[in-house]
Amino acid sequence: MNIINLRKATLQDCEKIADLHKDYIQSGFLSTLGVPLLRLLYHTIINSNNTFCIVAEEDKEVIGFVSGTGDIKSTYKHFLRRNFLKASIVLFPKFISIKTARRIFETLFYPVKKEQNLPAPELLSIVVDKNYQGQGISQKIFKELIEEFRRRGITQFKVVVGSQLIPACRFYEKMGGKLHSEIEVHKDEKSRVYVWEL
């Protein structure tokens, strides 16, 4: 393996990051929205003060990333304010399906569900290309995410992950995440919430 470099993502990375998200987080609802919307979402994440994205690259090729936010509600608000028209065009056909429409609302509004009492800062997504998994790269990216949260004065954060994503759950446990609860972001689909104190 060559040297793996970590750096802040730039807007030029959006396409690759969206592709990695789509390919590796298939059970997540965001993936079902398709690459164009994911690109817009990561564009917002990279461009906003409250969010960030760190990429891992080998020979200038992005092979993994992590994204985080200080507050998912303001991320979605920022995203919709900037991209309302484009998002509407992409999302409109999907609203024809009641099930998809419901999932869109569940995704947008899960942060305000009462039962949670959780820190607002959140790890949004982490992916490493399969050819590079099992080599400690995610661990390195994760440490950089923690440093970035610390630089922002954040002392707690959470992740919401599909309970069926066993490797991801094991990874978060190995990274010191404490299982807080199991919730249903979408009906009949369990998600685990892990929390970190920095």
Ligand SMILES: CC(C)(COP(=O)(O)OP(=O)(O)OC[C@H]1O[C@@H](n2cnc3c(N)ncnc32)[C@H](O)[C@@H]1OP(=O)(O)O)[C@@H](O)C(=O)NCCC(=O)NCCS
């Ligand atoms: C989860 C994921 C990011 C881990 O990436 P990785 O680069 O393989 O992880 P690392 O090599 O840094 O592993 C660090 C530790 O995590 C744990 N871990 C990682 N993958 C694991 C797996 N498949 N099974 C069990 N434990 C695992 C191990 O404890 C490992 O430490 P060890 O090797 O000393 O035992 C990767 O599997 C992935 O991209 N999955 C698809 C996307 C995804 O599900 N993301 C999370 C939801 S947002």
